[in-house]
Amino acid sequence: MFRQAVILSLLVILANIQGNQAVDYTVTNTAGSTAGGARFAAEIGEDYSKQMSSAATDFIWRVLQQPNAEDRKAVDKVSLFIDDIDGVAAYASNNEIHFSANYIGNYSGDLKREYTGVLYHEMAHIWQWNGNRQAPGGLTEGVADFVRLKANYAPSHWVQPGQGDRWDQGYDVTARFLDYCNDLRNGFVAELNKKMRDGYSDQYFVDLLGKTVDQLWSDYKAKYAQ
Numbered sequence: 596m597f598r599q600a601v602i603l604s605l606l607v608i609l610a611n612i613q614g615n616q617a618v619d620y621t622v623t624n625t626a627g628s629t630a631g632g633a634r635f636a637a638e639i640g641e642d643y644s645k646q647m648s649s650a651a652t653d654f655i656w657r658v659l660q661q662p663n664a665e666d667r668k669a670v671d672k673v674s675l676f677i678d679d680i681d682g683v684a685a686y687a688s689n690n691e692i693h694f695s696a697n698y699i700g701n702y703s704g705d706l707k708r709e710y711t712g713v714l715y716h717e718m719a720h721i722w723q724w725n726g727n728r729q730a731p732g733g734l735t736e737g738v739a740d741f742v743r744l745k746a747n748y749a750p751s752h753w754v755q756p757g758q759g760d761r762w763d764q765g766y767d768v769t770a771r772f773l774d775y776c777n778d779l780r781n782g783f784v785a786e787l788n789k790k791m792r793d794g795y796s797d798q799y800f801v802d803l804l805g806k807t808v809d810q811l812w813s814d815y816k817a818k819y820a821q
């Protein structure tokens with residue numbers, strides 16, 4: 596009894612030192628009878644999905660500089676689903692990631708690469724802060740695509756650096772802008788994300804980079820205006 600308690604305490608201490616409580620991943624293909632669900636099973640599969648979920652999580656913790664459990668959301672399980680849904684490639688909510696079987700079924704190009712890129716984006720939503728829902732939606736999507744960009748899974752149809760109309764347009768446009776900001780200050784996106792734990796203000800850009808986000812956006816546009 597006593598010895599078990601000691602061993603258990605040691606394991607708990609060890610887990611805390613590593614700051615790395617294990618995350619459990621499940622993958623459920625609810626669309627197995629559709630063409631896209633069958634293509635998922637044949638060309639991607641559950642094992643690959645679990646491996647890449649774990650790899651994406653490690654990568655995101657590194658890019659967002661969240662080495663310790665107390666820096667992160669308290670998530671111990673992420674559930675992936677392949678569902679018969681339309682309209683989006685995938686979405687994340689409540690520690691679940693839902694992929695569209697139709698998107699997988701209809702994708703032409705390197706399916707595994709695309710799937711993995713979307714997975715990095717959605718997994719970023721699991722771990723990033725959104726300023727208690729006060730952050731602009733475009734910024735939240737931009738941080739998720741910044742993660743995808745840094746993981747080298749940006750697809751070829753993305754805008755090029757300098758393109759887009761607004762800093763908070765979202766997705767690739769905002770990801771490219773955040774990459775520019777991150778070049779001005781290494782770790783900028785991680786620090787911005789940390790500030791977004793409890794709330795959001797455009798002032799965070801001034802705090803970190805000494806310029807308003809509007810000034811940064813016009814500097815960014817000017818840099819690529821040739």
Ligand SMILES: *[C@@H]1O[C@H](CO)[C@@H](O)[C@H](O)[C@H]1NC(C)=O
Binds near residue numbers: 630631681698699700
């Ligand atoms: C392609 O998408 C359509 C509409 O969402 C769907 O009905 C069809 O089954 C998909 N094709 C494949 C091969 O998944």
